[in-house]
Amino acid sequence: MPRVIVLKLGGSVITEKDREETVDEERLASLAETLAGHEDFVVVHGAGSFGHRYAAKHGVSRTEGTHDAAAVREIHASMERLNGHVLGALGAEDVPAVPVDPFSLAYRSRDGTLGLPLDGIETTLAEGFVPVTYGDVITQREKGATIISGDELVVALAEGLDADGVGLCSTVPGVLDDTGAVIPRIGSYDEVEAYLGGSESTDVTGGMAAKVRALLNLDVPASVFGPDALEAFLADGSAGTRID
Numbered sequence: 725m726p727r728v729i730v731l732k733l734g735g736s737v738i739t740e741k742d743r744e745e746t747v748d749e750e751r752l753a754s755l756a757e758t759l760a761g762h763e764d765f766v767v768v769h770g771a772g773s774f775g776h777r778y779a780a781k782h783g784v785s786r787t788e789g790t791h792d793a794a795a796v797r798e799i800h801a802s803m804e805r806l807n808g809h810v811l812g813a814l815g816a817e818d819v820p821a822v823p824v825d826p827f828s829l830a831y832r833s834r835d836g837t838l839g840l841p842l843d844g845i846e847t848t849l850a851e852g853f854v855p856v857t858y859g860d861v862i863t864q865r866e867k868g869a870t871i872i873s874g875d876e877l878v879v880a881l882a883e884g885l886d887a888d889g890v891g892l893c894s895t896v897p898g899v900l901d902d903t904g905a906v907i908p909r910i911g912s913y914d915e916v917e918a919y920l921g922g923s924e925s926t927d928v929t930g931g932m933a934a935k936v937r938a939l940l941n942l943d944v945p946a947s948v949f950g951p952d953a954l955e956a957f958l959a960d961g962s963a964g965t966r967i968d
């Protein structure tokens with residue numbers, strides 16, 4: 725099987741993060757148009773104005789769990805609605821996009837270690853489909869259910885599928901320094917820790933600092949870039965900030 729690219733479409737890119745359950749239709753359509761005709765990639769999308777507020781409402785995070793089934797349904801249903809929009813936009817550009825539902829697939833052990841069986845996704849890719857998955861709520865031993873971020877899925881998929889590269893398409897043109905300039909390359913957390921913050925809006929999974937940490941732990945080269953640079957990333961992997 726050809727090696728794949730794992731691409732995350734940030735929740736703050738594809739939604740209006742401060743308006744409840746609002747998709748940025750224009751942005752999403754333009755990203756889908758750029759992806760048209762490309763092959764061998766997995767899409768992961770974040771929550772933006774969809775999942776986070778329900779997770780916050782029920783006090784659920786990556787570490788705080790819930791045994792309230794109604795809370796799980798509410799968070800998951802919100803993410804399914806957003807996934808429907810993403811699938812619709814990709815489908816409109818004839819990208820062979822199909823859903824992969826993390827709640828039904830992934831789980832955590834007691835210590836929080838992620839279990840993510842990949843046979844289904846490998847088959848999906850081998851058959852020419854583009855799997856589209858997303859940050860979600862998943863079950864965890866002794867905690868009920870906790871949140872999994874899209875970034876966590878990106879890392880697990882990149883490792884498990886032996887991906888060629890990872891792209892995180894965010895609202896920012898890359899990881900920025902204290903003057904607002906894009907840092908071209910990050911090789912260690914210490915170099916950039918002082919510049920990294922969380923997210924500006926309701927975000928239970930951590931913003932830029934968590935992203936950089938997770939990507940540094942990965943053996944696959946990753947890039948953080950803005951929506952305008954998706955084409956450049958797909959062409960030769962050079963866009964925004966490279967983290968390796």
Ligand SMILES: Nc1ncnc2c1ncn2[C@@H]1O[C@H](COP(=O)(O)OP(=O)(O)OP(=O)(O)O)[C@@H](O)[C@H]1O
Binds near residue numbers: 734770874895933
């Ligand atoms: N040094 C930095 N460089 C760039 N962005 C930063 C930095 N520090 C903090 N941020 C914040 O991180 C945000 C990106 O993280 P965020 O989690 O919001 O993105 P996302 O992946 O697009 O969304 P989601 O988590 O909903 O999928 C930026 O919009 C910015 O507010």
Ligand SMILES: C=C(C)CCOP(=O)(O)O
Binds near residue numbers: 771858872930
């Ligand atoms: C809040 C939920 C349900 C998922 C969070 O995923 P992220 O937006 O990728 O951090």
